[in-house]
Amino acid sequence: xxxxxxxxxPFNVPEGATVAFNCTYSNSASQxxxxxxxxxxxxxxxxxxxxxxxxxDGRFTAQxxxxxxxxxxLIRDSKLSDSATYLCVVPYSGGSNYKLTFGKGTLLTVNx
Amino acid sequence: xxxxxxxxxxxxxxxxxxxxxECSQTKGHDRMYWYRQDPGLGLRLIYYSFDVKDINKGEISxxxxxxxxxxxxxxxxxxxxxxNQTALYFCATSDPYPSEPGLTSETQYFGPGTxxxxx
Numbered sequence: 001x002x003x004x005x006x007x008x009x010p011f012n013v014p015e016g017a018t019v020a021f022n023c024t025y026s027n028s029a030s031q032x033x034x035x036x037x038x039x040x041x042x043x044x045x046x047x048x049x050x051x052x053x054x055x056x057d058g059r060f061t062a063q064x065x066x067x068x069x070x071x072x073x074l075i076r077d078s079k080l081s082d083s084a085t086y087l088c089v090v091p092y093s094g095g096s097n098y099k100l101t102f103g104k105g106t107l108l109t110v111n112x
Numbered sequence: 113x114x115x116x117x118x119x120x121x122x123x124x125x126x127x128x129x130x131x132x133x134e135c136s137q138t139k140g141h142d143r144m145y146w147y148r149q150d151p152g153l154g155l156r157l158i159y160y161s162f163d164v165k166d167i168n169k170g171e172i173s174x175x176x177x178x179x180x181x182x183x184x185x186x187x188x189x190x191x192x193x194x195x196n197q198t199a200l201y202f203c204a205t206s207d208p209y210p211s212e213p214g215l216t217s218e219t220q221y222f223g224p225g226t227x228x229x230x231x
Contacts (some may be wrong), residue, residue, distance in 0.1 A: 032217040043202055043222035044155070049219065087155070091218070099171075100145075100220070104154040 006103035023088030024070045034089040124226040136201030144186040148199040
């Protein structure tokens with residue numbers, strides 16, 4: 001299994017649709033997980049964090065399944081402004097080592 | 113004003129040239145990072161620094177060096193640029209915080225990026 005692997009996408013959905021992205025990770029020691037959003041030609045920005053089973057923020061829900069080592073991001077009632085690339089991020093810190101692994105991203109386009 | 117700034121924003125250089133990318137932050141964070149982003153490869157860590165006296169290699173440090181001149185400044189140098197170093201480079205800062213009992217987490221704040229083209 002790759003360190004962090006995301007749905008390859010791209011996802012093209014109509015406005016109002018519900019869309020879900022999955023991300024699998026290989027390091028069972030990882031404790032916290034993140035979804036970042038990156039607009040075209042812009043810097044990534046934190047969208048959501050998830051530490052326990054899940055986290056919800058408005059139309060966005062992130063869930064964690066430690067047993068299967070995957071996290072998901074659910075977007076309900078998609079808006080045109082949700083069009084972006086979504087990056088799954090898995091940090092790992094052990095002893096003197098530190099590593100932050102970004103997935104390659106999933107491109108979402110929300111169409112009118 | 114932006115909390116994390118990068119200069120230059122765009123740079124074209126020739127193979128063999130030495131160039132420096134600079135990063136400044138006003139967030140007061142101790143931790144700073146340099147990443148590169150390539151199409152299809154995602155973000156990859158080049159170097160990171162947890163304080164002024166700390167420098168650590170990331171997964172792709174070959175061909176790069178860094179300098180942490182102060183808490184607020186972290187620069188990345190390409191000693192002898194080559195075409196496969198053409199990429200989008202991001203600086204980031206972070207500050208650990210307790211997220212849940214017994215668990216420390218952190219949010220990374222990225223600069224706007226530097227687009228580098230090596231001819």
